[in-house]
Amino acid sequence: MSRVEEIQAAFEKADLANLVRTGAADYERANESMVSDIIDWAEHEWDGMMSLLRAIKNDSEDINTTIAIFYIECKSTWIALNSKMNYQMFRGIEPEADLVIRGFAMSQLIAISESLIPQEDIDSITEFLTQPIKHAA
Secondary structure (H helix, E strand, C coil): CHHHHHHHHHHHHHHHHHHHHHHHCCCCCHHHHHHHHHHHHHHHHHHHHHHHHHHHHHHHHHHHHHHHHHHHHHHHHHHHHHHHHHEEEEEHCCCHHHHHHHHHHHHHHHHHHCCCCHHHHHHHHHHHHHHHHHHHH
């Protein structure tokens, strides 16, 4: 099995759609149409990365770089979604249901991606992504 096939197999094994549906089931403001749309959105994000990986094929360094970039994109999106939810809650507003489920779906993509990246790289990326926060405080 090629590295690209292993990556797709890890995604399929994680069963993103089921994870998101299960997580959304605990959130009473989520409806099936919203959840399906968010699953489609998250799977589209993954498919975009997989399309690039299939084009790369066997260059392990570029494959690893692409996964790391995807992880950074997911983590950055999750940070933005989480910030919006936190500001809504701070202002006494219940976070938008779509926002909550998107954040959950993105957290699942992050978890899948993390399983494909060495811990040392995850630590470096996390440090990089927290720099703007440290300097702004």
